[in-house]
Structure formats: structure tokens, C-alpha cells
Amino acid sequence: MTDMSRGAAYLNGEFMPLAEARIPVTHWGYRRSDVTYDVVGVRDGAFFRLEDHLRRFRASMTRLRMAPPESDDRIRAILHRVVALSGLRDAYVAMDCLRASPAPGAPRHPAYAPSYLMCYAVPWVWVASxxxxxxxxxxxxxxxxxxxxxxxxxxxxxxxxxxxxxxxxxxxxxxxxxxxxxxxxxxxxxxxxxxxxxxxxxxxxxxxxxxxxxxxxxxxxxxxxxxxxxxxxxxxxxxxxxxxxxxxxxxxxxxxxxxxxxxxxxxxxxxxxxxxxxxxxxxxxxxxxxxxxxxxxxxxxx
CATH class of the missing domain: 3.20.10.10 (D-amino Acid Aminotransferase, subunit A, domain 2)
Incomplete structure (x- = not known):
């Protein structure tokens, strides 16, 4: 079984070690910082205020007119799985929604750039030590x-x-x-x-x-x-x-x-x-x- 103890990720429909998660440099999530995100903490094997974070994440996506295919129930399941795959009991768990880029020939407008999810779990991170x-x-x-x-x-x-x-x-x-x-x-x-x-x-x-x-x-x-x-x-x-x-x-x-x-x-x-x-x-x-x-x-x- 693949060791994901240093970080487990979900990217655009697939689970993988965090080190393998990549986004194209042409995507607007990278080129324009066209991203919204949220972070939920896990301590002693439990999320803190998971539903509040999911609600805020969905509100942010809606405000930026981002509509990835995953439902809130699916996002919740993805977050559980990336933590489970990592095996971490104390984790920093991120959920990002990124804008891709328009398909060739489509207008260079964000309405034509699909959005997708990247979620990951890494060992607990402190802002202040x-x-x-x-x-x-x-x-x-x-x-x-x-x-x-x-x-x-x-x-x-x-x-x-x-x-x-x-x-x-x-x-x-x-x-x-x-x-x-x-x-x-x-x-x-x-x-x-x-x-x-x-x-x-x-x-x-x-x-x-x-x-x-x-x-x-x-x-x-x-x-x-x-x-x-x-x-x-x-x-x-x-x-x-x-x-x-x-x-x-x-x-x-x-x-x-x-x-x-x-x-x-x-x-x-x-x-x-x-x-x-x-x-x-x-x-x-x-x-x-x-x-x-x-x-x-x-x-x-x-």
C-alpha cells in the first residue's frame, strides 16, 4: 500500500500522495490566483466544526461562480478519505477550488473556464508556534x-x-x-x-x-x-x-x-x-x- 503519511490528496477526481498532486501552469488557479479555499483542523482524530467549514467553502465557491461537480456530501467524504489515507490523527486539511482555463477556441473569460477541486491532508500546521x-x-x-x-x-x-x-x-x-x-x-x-x-x-x-x-x-x-x-x-x-x-x-x-x-x-x-x-x-x-x-x-x- 502506498505510504501517504506525509500527505494525501484528491485532485480533480483522483486520490494520490500529496507529492504527486500537480496543477497545470496554464490554469487560472495558478496564473491568476483564481482560487477559493478553506481549511479544517483535525485533532485527536476528529474534525473541528467540519460542517461550518463546508458551508463557508460552498458559499465562497458560489460567490466566485465556481461549480465543481462534487456535492457537499461528496466533499465531506473526500475530506474523511484524505485524512484516513494519511493515517494522521492531527492534520491540517485543505479544500481548494481552482479555475482551470478555457478550452482552445473558447472565449478567454472565466465563465468558460471549468472549476475543479483539490483537497489534501498534511501533518498539523501551526500559524504561530x-x-x-x-x-x-x-x-x-x-x-x-x-x-x-x-x-x-x-x-x-x-x-x-x-x-x-x-x-x-x-x-x-x-x-x-x-x-x-x-x-x-x-x-x-x-x-x-x-x-x-x-x-x-x-x-x-x-x-x-x-x-x-x-x-x-x-x-x-x-x-x-x-x-x-x-x-x-x-x-x-x-x-x-x-x-x-x-x-x-x-x-x-x-x-x-x-x-x-x-x-x-x-x-x-x-x-x-x-x-x-x-x-x-x-x-x-x-x-x-x-x-x-x-x-x-x-x-x-x-
Whole structure:
């Protein structure tokens, strides 16, 4: 049997080792970043909020007028099988929908370029390392601004990372771990691959617009309600964010990630704050008890 422990993939109707998955360089998924995607995590042999990720993925495909032949039920089965084929108990599981290219003689228009799926499972990936999470992330606000929602809807997960990539280089030059980008009005949006929250006077706040409607972000909202923490969805100006009592990020590949510094300012004696820590600890405690879990069907490998 083929060893897929380093990654198993499904590409345009076929299962294979991830190393064998290839897309043509002429396809618009590559040439134009004409792709939408989603990522669901597997920990201890179970997906977290699988149905939420599938709903968001389908909404993104619909928004971009992508219609691969696979139904949601088929996509769900494919995700189970790529994890089962890999044998991984902790996995980062991606689902991509890519635009191909028009057939010879067809108009050079996306309506004539069919879309297709690529799904894969690889060993668990952290956005911020566990060591970084324990000591608190070091964040900074770069000069580059986030692509405006009027240009592309940030609620559709996409590969348009030019602004986020530039922000990361600014963070590197500043000695920070990650950048958090502002919108054109100077309000906080998100980081590269994660939503952000801040805590001011015991009130938790997160941007209402300009960022992905994260699945882990929704989990944080549920945890705030469980802990009785006031929560606001609103614009957060840069100066208010910099002056916050606490800041944390959240993402599928990392859970809740407290920050210790923002633009060189040290919070909570250069350590994660109490609210961020309480949310992080509760998140992983509930995950360990099967919260929003869907066990992987490992028999699907057969």
C-alpha cells in the first residue's frame, strides 16, 4: 500500500500522495490566483466544526461562480478519505477550488473556464508556534493597507495575499512575529491567516468588517458568552488597538493566540493577558471533550 503519511490528496477526481498532486501552469488557479479555499483542523482524530467549514467553502465557491461537480456530501467524504489515507490523527486539511482555463477556441473569460477541486491532508500546521503562543506573539501595524472589501470580499477565502505578504516583510524588518493590517480608514482588519481581538476594560472587541468571518472567531464569540465576557463587533482604530489591555489572534491552525507586544509596546509585563489566557485554555479544554467534533472515518481509507 502506498505510504501517504506525509500527505494525501484528491485532485480533480483522483486520490494520490500529496507529492504527486500537480496543477497545470496554464490554469487560472495558478496564473491568476483564481482560487477559493478553506481549511479544517483535525485533532485527536476528529474534525473541528467540519460542517461550518463546508458551508463557508460552498458559499465562497458560489460567490466566485465556481461549480465543481462534487456535492457537499461528496466533499465531506473526500475530506474523511484524505485524512484516513494519511493515517494522521492531527492534520491540517485543505479544500481548494481552482479555475482551470478555457478550452482552445473558447472565449478567454472565466465563465468558460471549468472549476475543479483539490483537497489534501498534511501533518498539523501551526500559524504561530506553541512557544510563540506561550510567550505571547509580537505584533506590529505595517504601512501597507488591506485590500478593500470594495475590491474583493474578504469573507471569501482567497490567495490574494500581496498585501499580507508585504505586511509580513515589514514585520520581519521591525523584529515582530506578525503584522496586523489596517483598512483605508485606519481601522484594524486581520493578520496573515488569523482574525484579531482586543480587550479594553474587560470588553472584548473584534472588527465588524474588512476581515474573514473566521470559524475560530465564531468559536471565540461562543466562549465569550460562556464566560460572561461582553463582546463588541465594531470598528477598532489603530491607536485604540495599540493601547488595548490585551490582544489576541485566532485561527484554525493555532486556536487562540495571545499577544504580548504591539508595535514595541509590552502588555501584561510582556506576557499573555488573563482574558486571552482564559479563552485559550477554555478553547482547548472544550476541544478535548469533543466540542464541535466530527470523528474521522478512518475506515474510508479502504
Amino acid at each position: 506553541p512557544e510563540m503562543i506561550d510567550r505571547g506573539m509580537h505584533l506590529m501595524i505595517p504601512k501597507v493597507r488591506r485590500i478593500p472589501p470594495e475590491s474583493f470580499d474578504p469573507r471569501v477565502k482567497n490567495f490574494h495575499w500581496g498585501d499580507l505578504t508585504e505586511g509580513q516583510f515589514e514585520a520581519l524588518d521591525a523584529g515582530a512575529d506578525f503584522a496586523v493590517l489596517l483598512d483605508g480608514a485606519g481601522n484594524v482588519t486581520e493578520g496573515p491567516g488569523f482574525n484579531v481581538f482586543c480587550v479594553i476594560g474587560g470588553v472584548v472587541a473584534t472588527p465588524a468588517t474588512g476581515a474573514l468571518d473566521g470559524i475560530t472567531r465564531a468559536s471565540v464569540m461562543e466562549l465569550c458568552a460562556e464566560l460572561g465576557l461582553p463582546l463588541e463587533l465594531r470598528d477598532i482604530p489603530a491607536e485604540e488597538f495599540r493601547a488595548a489591555d490585551e490582544i489576541f489572534g485566532c485561527t484554525t491552525a493555532g486556536g487562540i493566540m495571545p499577544a504580548a507586544r504591539i508595535d514595541g509596546r509590552r502588555m501584561n509585563n510582556d506576557a499573555p493577558g488573563p482574558v486571552s489566557t482564559a479563552l485559550k485554555d477554555l478553547f482547548w479544554k472544550k476541544r478535548a471533550t469533543g466540542w464541535h467534533a466530527t470523528p474521522v472515518d478512518y475506515a474510508a481509507a479502504g
